[in-house]
Amino acid sequence: xxTSSTTMKTSTKNNLTSTSNMEHVAAFxxxxxxxxxxxxxxxxxxxxxxCLFNTMSDxxxxxxxxxxxxKLLAMIYGPYEGRSNQEQAVITCDFSMTQYCVSERxxxxxxxxxSQKIQMSIQRVFQQAIxxxxxxxxxxxxxxxxxQSDGNDYxxxxxxxxxxxxxxxxxxxDFVCSSTVGNIQGKYIVDLNQQEEQQxxxxxxxxxxxxxxxxxxxxxxxxxxxxxxxxxxxxATNACQQLFSSMKQAVIEQLKTxxxxxxxx
Amino acid sequence: xxxxxxxxxxxxxxxxxxYKLCITSTxxxxxxxxxxxxxxxxxxxxxxxxxxxSSMIRLGNTRVICSIKCxxxxxxxxxxxxxxIQPLVLLPRTQAYTSFGxxxxxINNNAVLSQTLLDIILKSNMLHLDDLCIExxxxxxxxxxxxxxxxxxxxxxxxxxxxxxxxxKQTTLxxxxxxxxxxxxxxYTKEKLKLKLYDEPLCCTMFVYDNELIVDPxxxxxxxxxxxxxxxxxxNDQICLLNKTGGTxxxxxxxxxxxxxxKQYIHSQRQILEKANDSKTVE
Numbered sequence: 001x002x003t004s005s006t007t008m009k010t011s012t013k014n015n016l017t018s019t020s021n022m023e024h025v026a027a028f029x030x031x032x033x034x035x036x037x038x039x040x041x042x043x044x045x046x047x048x049x050x051c052l053f054n055t056m057s058d059x060x061x062x063x064x065x066x067x068x069x070x071k072l073l074a075m076i077y078g079p080y081e082g083r084s085n086q087e088q089a090v091i092t093c094d095f096s097m098t099q100y101c102v103s104e105r106x107x108x109x110x111x112x113x114x115s116q117k118i119q120m121s122i123q124r125v126f127q128q129a130i131x132x133x134x135x136x137x138x139x140x141x142x143x144x145x146x147x148q149s150d151g152n153d154y155x156x157x158x159x160x161x162x163x164x165x166x167x168x169x170x171x172x173x174d175f176v177c178s179s180t181v182g183n184i185q186g187k188y189i190v191d192l193n194q195q196e197e198q199q200x201x202x203x204x205x206x207x208x209x210x211x212x213x214x215x216x217x218x219x220x221x222x223x224x225x226x227x228x229x230x231x232x233x234x235x236a237t238n239a240c241q242q243l244f245s246s247m248k249q250a251v252i253e254q255l256k257t258x259x260x261x262x263x264x265x
Numbered sequence: 266x267x268x269x270x271x272x273x274x275x276x277x278x279x280x281x282x283x284y285k286l287c288i289t290s291t292x293x294x295x296x297x298x299x300x301x302x303x304x305x306x307x308x309x310x311x312x313x314x315x316x317x318x319s320s321m322i323r324l325g326n327t328r329v330i331c332s333i334k335c336x337x338x339x340x341x342x343x344x345x346x347x348x349x350i351q352p353l354v355l356l357p358r359t360q361a362y363t364s365f366g367x368x369x370x371x372i373n374n375n376a377v378l379s380q381t382l383l384d385i386i387l388k389s390n391m392l393h394l395d396d397l398c399i400e401x402x403x404x405x406x407x408x409x410x411x412x413x414x415x416x417x418x419x420x421x422x423x424x425x426x427x428x429x430x431x432x433x434k435q436t437t438l439x440x441x442x443x444x445x446x447x448x449x450x451x452x453y454t455k456e457k458l459k460l461k462l463y464d465e466p467l468c469c470t471m472f473v474y475d476n477e478l479i480v481d482p483x484x485x486x487x488x489x490x491x492x493x494x495x496x497x498x499x500x501n502d503q504i505c506l507l508n509k510t511g512g513t514x515x516x517x518x519x520x521x522x523x524x525x526x527x528k529q530y531i532h533s534q535r536q537i538l539e540k541a542n543d544s545k546t547v548e
Contacts, residue, residue: 056416057326069314099411100316100332148313
């Protein structure tokens with residue numbers, strides 16, 4: 001998903017000229033002869049994953065997630081008594097970015113089409129994942145704030161929301177993990193960063209529930225040959241499973257510290 | 266919100282009464298600080314990659330992220346050799362939803378804070394706008410400081426000013442040369458220059474409760490306080506801004522006491538800030 005069009009528009013309006021020049025890397029440079037990527041990862045290696053819980057004091061559940069260079073905050077408010085009279089909880093999502101999260105300063109931080117798309121898809125994913133029947137006539141709000149963006153915003157958002165929902169103690173069917181996979185030079189590389197994202201190569205975004213082995217959402221917005229498609233799906237599932245284990249680890253760590261059981265083990 | 270004990274119940278029913286009880290019975294604040302103690306301060310430099318300089322300030326539970334971005338811009342006709350600086354404070358909309366209620370009020374708060382910060386930056390001469398000029402009348406730097414308040418637990422002005430000063434200290438500008446043929450600017454992203462700072466204004470916020478001066482209010486204390494006093498001091502302890510919001514009247518002697526308190530408080534803050542800066546340069 002590229003943001004260049006919106007930022008171009010705003011910069012001409014304000015007579016501001018950007019100083020950043022993204023170095024364009026040709027696709028054949030992305031993987032070295034030895035099989036390593038630009039940032040030193042192997043093709044099936046994820047970026048560094050780190051998260052902190054309880055970052056916002058006034059939210060019911062919150063999580064700060066660092067996934068490689070992507071940094072974001074997720075907050076959960078609710079469940080509280082909503083206006084709707086439905087038999088299940090209503091989930092709303094509010095996605096916004098900061099002005100400084102991309103290399104060019106952007107003036108519009110929410111409400112553009114790209115963020116609305118992310119907003120809608122996250123809402124749909126978690127309408128499935130949360131046991132909404134347990135909270136009739138109530139509402140759960142998800143707030144997402146990107147502090148630093150690195151290519152795909154959707155995947156870290158889903159992961160952070162899962163962790164924040166767990167932090168808030170809202171019953172979920174399962175963890176929801178999301179990851180991307182790309183096909184460059186015949187190799188399947190997982191967890192693309194911004195440079196890899198910008199290539200005109202096939203990309204696939206997969207969101208699964210890892211313990212039930214169910215696909216929640218899948219999107220592939222490029223031309224892919226049917227033979228390579230299955231392989232891509234496999235490596236994306238593997239990436240999600242890897243992500244799941246580190247997310248689970250983080251949740252368990254958090255639980256241990258909050259129960260003061262750390263020194264027992 | 267836990268409502269198990271009597272004091273927590275009282276806090277949610279009547280915050281004024283709760284505060285009064287706490288002050289009179291223990292002569293300490295609810296978070297067991299004495300009147301002149303400030304909360305623990307932590308400064309983290311350079312946390313964001315995409316900006317020219319950034320910082321994060323933690324003062325107790327209050328957290329502010331500041332990011333400085335520099336862009337090329339055309340100067341105004343009035344002052345062709347002056348750059349721009351625009352601070353912009355944003356409280357997240359979630360905070361507007363829960364702790365304040367009114368959205369318009371939050372937008373107002375944002376604007377007031379941004380304007381106060383701009384005034385302080387310009388009045389204190391912490392950076393000369395002439396330094397931001399590249400070619401007179403053609404190209405200048407536009408330095409935009411975006412402040413994002415992650416968690417608001419009172420004393421936002423102190424935090425924002427600390428964050429701006431700390432981030433500006435890290436800020437590097439790119440070298441720009443003007444192409445003599447086409448007149449277009451060429452940006453050399455590899456060659457960086459440090460932004461020159463001439464002064465460091467820091468702020469001290471106090472409030473008056475029962476004729477006592479208390480520094481570093483939390484959000485609850487800001488609700489209780491009858492009047493807030495902001496004192497901004499420069500490096501050589503000169504006063505840059507003094508502001509007492511309306512409210513209770515209090516004698517002149519008390520006001521003179523403010524300066525001494527602010528001096529102490531700002532001195533300790535400055536030491537922490539310098540330590541944070543030094544540790545970065547050693548690495």
